[in-house]
Amino acid sequence: SAAAGAELYISTGAAGAAGTVLLKDQITGRVGSSPSNLVVFNGKVYYAAGVGSAANVELCSTNGTAAGTGLFS
Secondary structure, eight states: OTTTOSOEEEEOSOSSGGGEEEEEOSSOSSSOOOOEEEEEETTEEEEEEEETTTTEEEEEEESSSSTTEEEOO
16 A cells, blocks of 8 residues: 555455455555565465565565564564
8 A cells, every 4th residue: 555565465355445454564654565475384474575674675474463474483
């Protein structure tokens, strides 16, 4: 979205924009983390994204919840 920039979104499968919501705004503001190279493995999605104050590209993961989305650890 314009407010969040290019970020990770999740879909409920419902038609239209109501079915697609921002999962987590990893870089607050209009600059997005630009997630790329998404891979599903063992019930999680792993991806590269620019995160942190310097927006360095880092390995991140998500379990589909905002609390479970962020830097891979």
